[in-house]
Amino acid sequence: MILQVDRVTKRFGGLVALDSVDLAVEEGEILGVIGPNGAGKSTLLNVIAGAHKSTSGTISLCGERITGLSASQICRRGIGRTFQIPKPFGRMSALENVLVASTFGDPTLRGDALARAEHTLEFVGFTADPETPAGSLNTAHLRRLDLARALASRPRLLLLDESAAGLTPNELSDLQGLVLRIREQGVSILIVEHLMRLIMELCDRIAVLHYGQVLAVGTAAEICRNEQVATAYLGEQYLL
DSSP states (O other), X not given: OOEEEEEEEEEETTEEEEEEEEEEEOTTOEEEEEOOTTSSHHHHHHHHHTSSOOSEEEEEETTEEOTTOOHHHHHHHTEEEOOSXXXXXXXXXXHHHHHHHHHHHOXXXXXXXXXXXXXXHHXXXXXXXXXXXXXXXXXXXXXXXXXXXXXXXXXXXXXXXXXXXXXXXXXXXXXXXXXHHHHHTTOEEEEEOSOHHHHHHHOSEEEEEETTEEEEEEOHHHHHTOHHHIIIIIOGGXXX
C-alpha cells in the first residue's frame, strides 16, 4: 500500500469539506477521484500533500504516518503534485523551474540536478524553448511544466489535480499516454479529474466523493453500474 487515508476530516469553520474519508492507493495503481464541484476533491489533495492540515484522521505513505507534516516534508518523503491552476515561478525559465524542484526533491543530486531537470522536461514532452520565462507559456506548456516540476522531485506518489483542463483532444490523448508512462516508471498516481472519458479509460479504480464523503470505490464498470453515483453525479446515461 503506497497511501492510506483513514477517517480524515477537514473543517473550515462550520464547513465540513471532508467527512471521515477512507481511501487507499495501491503500489503502481492509478486511482481516479471524481465528484461534483464542491465535493472536496481538491481539499483531499491539499490535505494529503500537506497544504492543509486535517482536522482529524491519519494519512500514511508507505506505512509511515505523515499526518501533520509540512508540505515540504511530505514532498521529500515522496509525494509530488500538480495544481488546478499551475503556479510556476513566472520570471524564471522553464528549465530553472524544474531545476528548483530537482534540487529540492533530492539535495544529494548536486551536479546531477541540472541533467535530471533537462531529462524530465524531455520526458513530459515539453516542446517550448526551456529558456522561455514560465510566465510567457501557454496553457499546454504550463501543464507540462507543472508535471515536470512534480516529477523532478522524484515522487513515489503523484497527485494530479485536473491536469487535463484546457487541453485539446490531441493534447488529452498525449496526456493519457504520458500518465501511463509515468506509472511504468514505478510512480503510483492519484488523479482528480472532471473529464469522465479520461478517468474511465485511464484509472484502475475510481473513488466518488459527494459532500465530502466517499460515496463509492470500484472499477469503471462498477462505478457506472452504481445507481447512487448516477443519481449524485454521473447521470442515468452512464448506467450500464
